[in-house]
Amino acid sequence: MHAHREAGSRKAPADPGVMGALAGAGMSHAFVYGQYPLTVPLIVVGLAWAGLMAARANWRACGTGLAVAAVGGVGTVAGPAGAWAVAGVGLCIVLLGSAAAIAWRQRRGVVRP
Numbered sequence: 001m002h003a004h005r006e007a008g009s010r011k012a013p014a015d016p017g018v019m020g021a022l023a024g025a026g027m028s029h030a031f032v033y034g035q036y037p038l039t040v041p042l043i044v045v046g047l048a049w050a051g052l053m054a055a056r057a058n059w060r061a062c063g064t065g066l067a068v069a070a071v072g073g074v075g076t077v078a079g080p081a082g083a084w085a086v087a088g089v090g091l092c093i094v095l096l097g098s099a100a101a102i103a104w105r106q107r108r109g110v111v112r113p
Contacts, residue, residue, distance in 0.1 A: 035076055035083045042072030042087065060101055067094045 046069030053062035071090030075083035 035078075035080055038083050038087055039072045039075040042075065043069045046070075046072060060098070064094060064098050067097070 046065045046067070048065075050062045050065030050069065053059070053065055068091070071087060071094060074090065075086040078086045
């Protein structure tokens with residue numbers, strides 16, 4: 001069943017216990033089993049990362065965290081199948097954008113003769 005958890009440990013955003021409670025509360029199965037396990041972790045982790053990076057004044061990484069959270073937010077309204085498509089395309093765009101920003105910064109720092 002469940003591994004023993006120490007007292008005071010927090011549940012993961014897509015914990016099966018939370019999913020069961022949502023299903024028992026009348027949420028649609030499409031949301032509980034299709035969208036929730038994908039979108040909520042993106043939102044929670046993206047916002048946590050953005051907060052940490054803002055505290056460190058690392059604005060590029062903060063923007064990346066906010067973009068990941070935004071992808072999760074858009075995925076919540078895209079429907080069960082659409083959430084996976086939004087996450088795939090959205091995270092690809094976020095990663096490519098982050099890589100382009102790093103490449104541009106490194107290119108600008110190169111001294112040319």
